[in-house]
Amino acid sequence: MQKKLFITLALIVSIIFSFSVCFAAEDVLKDAGNTVRDAVNNAENAVEGAMNNAGDAIEDSTEKAENTMENAGNSMERAGNTVERDMNNATSSTTNRNNDTYTATRTSTNGSATFMGMNATAWTWLILGIAAIAIIAVVWYYSAQITSENNHSRRD
Numbered sequence: 001m002q003k004k005l006f007i008t009l010a011l012i013v014s015i016i017f018s019f020s021v022c023f024a025a026e027d028v029l030k031d032a033g034n035t036v037r038d039a040v041n042n043a044e045n046a047v048e049g050a051m052n053n054a055g056d057a058i059e060d061s062t063e064k065a066e067n068t069m070e071n072a073g074n075s076m077e078r079a080g081n082t083v084e085r086d087m088n089n090a091t092s093s094t095t096n097r098n099n100d101t102y103t104a105t106r107t108s109t110n111g112s113a114t115f116m117g118m119n120a121t122a123w124t125w126l127i128l129g130i131a132a133i134a135i136i137a138v139v140w141y142y143s144a145q146i147t148s149e150n151n152h153s154r155r156d
Contacts, residue, residue, distance in 0.1 A: 115123065 118126070
């Protein structure tokens, strides 16, 4: 049993010492540094490319929106010109057809209309006076009622 253990241990030690890999060697550190530097540069290039693509997409979108708005403005201007032309045509044809013979008759009241001998202002003041008297009467009635209830409660 000891012999097997000794042979296994000797075999493991000989395998370990048969390879000489040193992680602190200069070439390995340079390779690792170059690998990290390349990875950072690749990431930087990828981000820069993505930002350029996004910027181009935004610029294209704004140009398309600008063109759309300009086209809409031109369409509205054309529609306004069409409406203006049609209104001018309609006005000129109406003016030519009527020959200035149209006269308007005044339909509003001139303030002399009365009901029971009083105009609208007198009726307004009469209604406001009656409403004020009614409000004062209601307040006086409830005030007297509360005073009466207080007097009755003192006698009991």
